[in-house]
Amino acid sequence: MLKALANPSHLFYVPYSLAVLNFMVQFIIFIVLYTIGIFVWGIDGDVNDYINPLYFLISVVVVHMILAHFSRRDPQLGQILIAKIRMIKDRIPRRLPA
Secondary structure, eight states: OOOHHHHHHHEEEEEEEHHHHHHHHHHHHHHHHHHHEEEEOOOOOHHHHSSOEEEEEEEHHHHHHHHHHHHHTTTHHHHHHHHHHHHHTTOOOOOOOO
């Protein structure tokens, strides 16, 4: 049981939760910018010239490599970030009164 906690599952050298979060955030950013591009330049416009999906694929790979570098130094990085998000969501103060 301790080994499972100490070594979380990885997806291409990044903790699974961080990899999925990275893909979700990048995909949402792409969809929002592409939709804004369609509204600005229209469907017949050159939206693909300004917002190329390849740029987002490159950014996913670059951010994934950065996450892999940091998660090599701290394997529990995903668990730390998820715990921090839960604390912010539940509005737990940074320092609890003694």
